[in-house]
Amino acid sequence: MRPFTFQRAKSEGEAVQAGAVQEAAFLAGGTSLVDLMKLEVLQPAHVVDVSRLALSRIENVRDGLRIGALATNAAVAEHEEVKRRFPVLSEALLSGASPQLRNVATVGGNLLQRTRCAYFRDLATACNKRAPGSGCAALSGWTRMHAVLGTSDRCIAAHPSDMCVALAALEAVVRVRGPQGERDIPIGSFHLLPGDHPEREFALEPGELITSVFVPATPAAARSRYVKVRDRASYAFALASCAAGLELRAGSIAAARVALGGVATKPWRAVEAERALLGQLPTRSTFQRAAETALVGARPQGDNAFKVELAKRTMVRALSLAAEVA
Numbered sequence: 001m002r003p004f005t006f007q008r009a010k011s012e013g014e015a016v017q018a019g020a021v022q023e024a025a026f027l028a029g030g031t032s033l034v035d036l037m038k039l040e041v042l043q044p045a046h047v048v049d050v051s052r053l054a055l056s057r058i059e060n061v062r063d064g065l066r067i068g069a070l071a072t073n074a075a076v077a078e079h080e081e082v083k084r085r086f087p088v089l090s091e092a093l094l095s096g097a098s099p100q101l102r103n104v105a106t107v108g109g110n111l112l113q114r115t116r117c118a119y120f121r122d123l124a125t126a127c128n129k130r131a132p133g134s135g136c137a138a139l140s141g142w143t144r145m146h147a148v149l150g151t152s153d154r155c156i157a158a159h160p161s162d163m164c165v166a167l168a169a170l171e172a173v174v175r176v177r178g179p180q181g182e183r184d185i186p187i188g189s190f191h192l193l194p195g196d197h198p199e200r201e202f203a204l205e206p207g208e209l210i211t212s213v214f215v216p217a218t219p220a221a222a223r224s225r226y227v228k229v230r231d232r233a234s235y236a237f238a239l240a241s242c243a244a245g246l247e248l249r250a251g252s253i254a255a256a257r258v259a260l261g262g263v264a265t266k267p268w269r270a271v272e273a274e275r276a277l278l279g280q281l282p283t284r285s286t287f288q289r290a291a292e293t294a295l296v297g298a299r300p301q302g303d304n305a306f307k308v309e310l311a312k313r314t315m316v317r318a319l320s321l322a323a324e325v326a
Contacts, residue, residue, distance in 0.1 A: 001037050008049040012177055012209065018048045020179050020207025026050050028070055029104040031097075032113050041121055041130060042114075055108075055211055058082070064216040069108030069209075073163065074099070076107060085217050088224035088243045092166035095228045098235050108210040110163045111174060111190065112202060116237055117146065117157035128154045129198040136198075143301040145237070148308055149264035151299055155198035158262060159191065160237050165261035166226055168269050169243035172215045178208035187213075191266035220245035220257045225321040228261075229314050238262030240311040242318035246282060253277045253286075258319070260294065263311045270294040270315070282323035284316065291315040 009015035019026055025044035027033055028051050036042040055070040058079050065081055076082055077093035097105060119125045119137040126135035138146055138156050147158040164187070172187040185203055192200050215221070224245030230236040241261035247254045256277040258270040273294035280286040291312035298308045 002040060002043045004037075004044055005046045006049065007046065009053060012053060012055075012211065015048055015050045015053065015209050016178055016207050018046070019209060021046050022206075024048055024207075026108075026209060028106040028109045029072070030109075031101050031105045032109060036114060036121070039121055040123060050209065061214070064214055067107055067213045067215065069111075069211050069213070070106050072103055073097070073105045073107070073110060074102040077102065084222075086166075086170060086215055086221050086224065088169060088221070088226045088245060089163070089166045089215065091226035092162040092228075092241075092243060095226065095241075096162040107163070107213055110161055111167075111210060111213070113159075113161045113164070114201070115157040116160045118142075120157055129157060129194070129201075132197070132199045139301070142303055144303040145239075146301060146304050147263060147265045148298040148300045148304055148311075149260070149268050149295075150193050151265055151301075152194045152196065152198070154196060155194035155265065156301055157194070157198070157265060159264060159266050161267065162226070162228060162238065162241060162261060164191070164267040165241055165259045166224075166243040167213065167215070168259035168267035169224065169245055169257040170215050170221050171257065172213050174210060175212045175214065176204065176208040177211050178205050180205070182211075184214075187267070188269055194265050218245075218255070218257075219247040220255045223247065223322055224257070225318050227314050227318040227321065229310060240307055240314040242311070242315045244315065244318035244322045246277075246319065246322045248282060248323070251281065253280050253282055256290075256319075258290070258294065258315065260311055260315065263298075263307050272296070273315070277319075282319070284320065287316040287319040288312070290319070 023045040055068040057068045125137040146156045228241040245257040256274045260268040273290040276290045
C-alpha cells in the first residue's frame with residue numbers, strides 16, 4: 001500500500017471540500033476501497049473518512065423511501081419497509097457478500113463498487129480501466145466472468161453489484177452533494193458504459209459525495225423479486241442475475257421493470273424487454289419472448305457464451321416469481 005494522508009470529516013461540507021482535492025477518495029465501510037489500496041490498484045493520495053457523518057437514516061418520504069448513503073447493507077436488507085415495499089432490494093443485498101461484510105458495507109460504497117475483473121486487479125496485466133491506453137488483457141484472455149452486454153473494444157469487465165441491479169429495476173435516484181451544491185442522478189445515468197473511456201465509471205464530479213438514495217414506491221416495486229445464479233451458494237459474484245417487478249391489472253401486465261446483473265458492464269436495464277411484456281399475460285412463454293428480446297445485443301467472448309442462455313433463464317425465473325407474489 002502506498003503512503004497517503006488521512007482526514008476524518010466532521011461535516012458534509014468538510015468532506016466535499018476535502019474530496020475535491022486531486023486523487024482523493026472517500027472512505028465509508030472500506031470493504032472495497034481498502035482491498036484495492038492493498039493491491040495498489042487504487043492509489044489515492046488523500047483519504048477522507050466520512051463514516052461518522054449523519055447519513056445512515058432510512059426513512060419514509062412522500063412516494064417512497066430515502067436511504068442514507070452510510071446505511072449498511074445489512075440494515076437496509078432487514079428494514080421492514082424495504083422487505084414489504086421493495087423485496088427485490090432486500091433479496092439482492094442478502095445475496096451478496098457475507099453477513100460480516102454486509103454489517104460494514106454501505107449503500108454509497110456499494111454504488112461505487114469496482115469490477116471484480118481479474119485483469120483490473122492484477123498490476124502485471126494490461127487494463128484500460130486501471131491504466132487508460134494500456135490495452136485490455138481480457139479480450140485475449142479468460143473471459144468466463146466477463147460481460148456480454150454494454151461492452152466495447154476497450155473493456156469487457158462485468159459490473160459486480162447485486163444492490164445496483166435492484167436499484168436499476170426500481171428506478172432509484174442517487175442524491176449527491178458537491179462543490180456546486182446538491183443534485184439528483186437517476187440510477188440509469190449514474191454508472192457509465194466503458195466506450196472509449198473505461199476509466200470513467202461514474203457520473204460524479206470531483207468532490208461529489210453520495211448522501212442518499214431515493215427509491216420510489218410503485219406496485220411493480222411491491223411485486224418484485226431477485227434471482228442470482230453463481231458458482232456456489234454464498235459469497236460469490238453473479239454469473240447472471242435479474243431484478244424483476246410486475247404490476248398486474250385484470251390478469252395482464254400493466255407495468256414491468258427488469259434489470260440484469262453479472263452479464264453487463266453496468267447494471268443493465270432491459271427496456272425493450274419491459275415493452276415486450278406490456279399488455280401480455282404473465283405466462284412462461286411471455287417471459288421467454290421478453291428474455292430473447294433482452295439479449296438481442298449480446299456480444300459473448302468465447303468462455304462466457306453460456307451467459308447469454310443463462311441470463312435468459314434467470315430472467316424468466318425472476319419474472320415468474322414476481323408474477324406469483326400475492
